[in-house]
Amino acid sequence: MKRKNIFIVVIVFIFIIASFYIIFGNNNERIIMNGKELSIQKGNTHWHPALKIVIDGETVLIPDDIGYGTGRTIDTHLSGMRMSPIHTHESDGTIHIENLNPAEKPETLTLGYFFYVWNETFSATCIFDYCTDNGDLKMFVNGKDNNEFGNYIMHDGDDILIQYTKN
Numbered sequence: 001m002k003r004k005n006i007f008i009v010v011i012v013f014i015f016i017i018a019s020f021y022i023i024f025g026n027n028n029e030r031i032i033m034n035g036k037e038l039s040i041q042k043g044n045t046h047w048h049p050a051l052k053i054v055i056d057g058e059t060v061l062i063p064d065d066i067g068y069g070t071g072r073t074i075d076t077h078l079s080g081m082r083m084s085p086i087h088t089h090e091s092d093g094t095i096h097i098e099n100l101n102p103a104e105k106p107e108t109l110t111l112g113y114f115f116y117v118w119n120e121t122f123s124a125t126c127i128f129d130y131c132t133d134n135g136d137l138k139m140f141v142n143g144k145d146n147n148e149f150g151n152y153i154m155h156d157g158d159d160i161l162i163q164y165t166k167n
Helices: 002-025 111-118
Strands: 028-033 036-041 045-047 050-055 058-060 096-099 135-141 159-166
Touching: none
Parallel strands: 050 159
Antiparallel strands: 028 036, 045 096, 050 058, 135 159
């Protein structure tokens, strides 16, 4: 009789744990973006990657109010505010990603979307008016080379450096 009770308790415990995982554990949605399968967080996102841009040794000031005063104010339904789901507050290089449902429009998490909101050019070959036909463009994320450029999906705490050096 004791073994049967222990067995029932174990089965109930496993059922409870499995139920919690099914209900609360899967907080990501699988999507295809740019030909790659990605896992994008469901629900509210509030992240703060840092961006630094250096052109020929000079740091470029990233303006405050990008996404609600400077550049484009778009996709406000995703932020739940009167600003883009990706924006700045101060000119310190902190990007604010405040998105109620990034899985609905995953490109709102990309560095390219930030530049689109800013109304500035950024790709694998150009930053602003500086292009690789006249110089060298590199991007680093958390100290490592990254060649995703505008397709890079930012994360909370990322340290992003974009460097352009004229030939």
